[in-house]
Each structure stands twice: as C-alpha cells, then as structure tokens.
Amino acid sequence: MHNDFIIIGPPKNPAGIQNKDTAAAALKKIASKKTSFISRGDDSGTHTKEQALWKATGLKLVSETTTIVKKGKTRNISFSHPDGLGAWYMSIGQGMGKTITYAEEKLAYTLADRGTFVKYKFGRDGGLDLDICCEGDPGLHNPYGVIPINPKKFPHVRYDMARTLAEWLVSPRGQNLIKEYRLLGQQLFYPDAM
Secondary structure (H helix, E strand, O other), X not given: OEEEEEEEEOOOOOOOOOOOOOHHHHHHHHHHHOOOEEEOOOOOHXXXXXXXXXXXXXXXXXXXXXXXXXXXXXXXXXXXXXXXXXXXEEEOOOOHHHHXXXXXXXXXXXXXXHHHHXXXXXXXXXXXXXXXXXXXXXXXXXXXXXXXXXXXXXOOOOHHHHHHHHHHHHOHHHHHHHHHOEEOOEEOOEOOOO
16 A cells, blocks of 8 residues: 655645646745745655655755754754755754644645645644645655565564465455545545555
C-alpha cells in the first residue's frame, strides 16, 4: 500500500501552482517566486522526501549540517535545500503538526502527509487556512511494504506469523480494508496489490 504527501499552501496560491503540476514543478515555482516555504528540517521521512523532491527540481542546492534534538538526543544532520535559507525557505526542526501550524501562520507552503493535513483541516474547530496545491504525482507516493525475514538467517524470528500477516495484507480482504480506511471521511491509504 501507499499513502501520499501533498504540497499545501495559502488559498491565494501566490506561486501559481496548478494541481496538474508535478511536485518538482510546484517546488520550482515556489523557489522562482521566492514564496515562503516551511520545511520540517527534522531528519524525518517527510524531510527526506522533501529533499528528494528539491533535488528533482534541478535547482542548485546548498548543503548544510546542523544540530537537532530528536527524542531527547542531540545529533548532527546534513541536508540540502534551495538557496534562500532564512529568507523564503525556513527549516524549523519540528514535527508535522507544528510545521503545518507555522506554515498557516506565515501563509507559506509546506510538504505534508495527507493524514495530518486531513486532521488539521477537517478535524478541529477553526480548521486550517491552507489548501492542497499539488497532489497525485507518483513522486509524492509514500510506499509501505512487509517483507518476512529469512528464518535461515535469523532463526529467532516468527516467520510463520510474519508470512501470515504479509499474505493477509495482500489478500482481497486486506487490500479492501486498506482501501476503505478513512479519517474524517477521507481516504488515507491506497492498496497496491489489487
């Protein structure tokens, strides 16, 4: 299965992103107009995806190393970003919820996972004053898979149980449950084995 990322931004859409744009084209428009973009900057999967999308734009990127605190531990991370850090591109070192909130406060764009966006847009009083600007690009897919570990290499694993789970997930019933799962009426996951 996969879920997906989306690029969200202010309702007036100052970068002129069109939903048919690829994610890379949308980011390139944001960069060309130097429209505010908020990055999680936290070495998460979303941050890693964002960096891959910036690389796909073909723009010249700047490499940085910074220190972050994650789960109470301090560590250095390296990341790449378009030129403009601190001007129009902000890296805040926060989780998805705080990044969306900051993007809303600054009327900025950000890369978000659909589930958190749905929760913030439709699941709280006052909603969220950001809209989906780019979605559906295969580059925004976030795949999930299950691979049972080889019991010959790792005899302590419960291979039979893992295989049962993997087979159930790709079964018609498992795939249908994935397809039908909703948050506030919105589909979050898409089956890939149907």
